[in-house]
Amino acid sequence: MPADDFVVTPWNVEGDIDYDKLIKRFGTQKITPELLSKIEKFTHESHFMLRRGIFFSHRDLNRLLDDYEKGKKFFLYTGRGPSGHTHIGHLVPWVFAKWLQDKFGAKMYFQLTDDEKFWSKKD
Incomplete structure (x- = not known):
């Protein structure tokens, strides 16, 4: 495996993970400080896994929060x-x-x- 390549499947992880490339491959978006602030706006606290960066990307969480803000x-x-x-x-x-x-x-x-x-x- 080339030094800049890596494999991530549901069953296997190999190589040095480039999280920016991984986000691009899976079509997700980074969890930004702005998104974290929006979550905290509704929850009145931050979850320890979000604070520690355990979760680093999402798919459409911003849209979900926008809809939630509208009462959906x-x-x-x-x-x-x-x-x-x-x-x-x-x-x-x-x-x-x-x-x-x-x-x-x-x-x-x-x-x-x-x-x-x-x-x-x-x-």
Whole structure:
């Protein structure tokens, strides 16, 4: 693998990650200080994972917050693809999703996506 190349898949991470390139590859946007301020405007606090940069990009979170500001509601969708035992790393998105649910009064749907794993895995 060339020094400036890296691989990120749902199952594997290799190389030195260039987060700017990763954001471009996945078509997401950086989480900016302005976006963090807008979240804090509604939640009246910052989430420790956002403060620490655990989450560094998003897709359409700015649009969601704009709609929320206009009085529109949203729901959260998350889950788990059960390919093995649950471990502490699975808690990261769940803890954040629960915080969003509590702070925004949103409904949350949690799915065990065994069918998604079946269709996306090649072997």
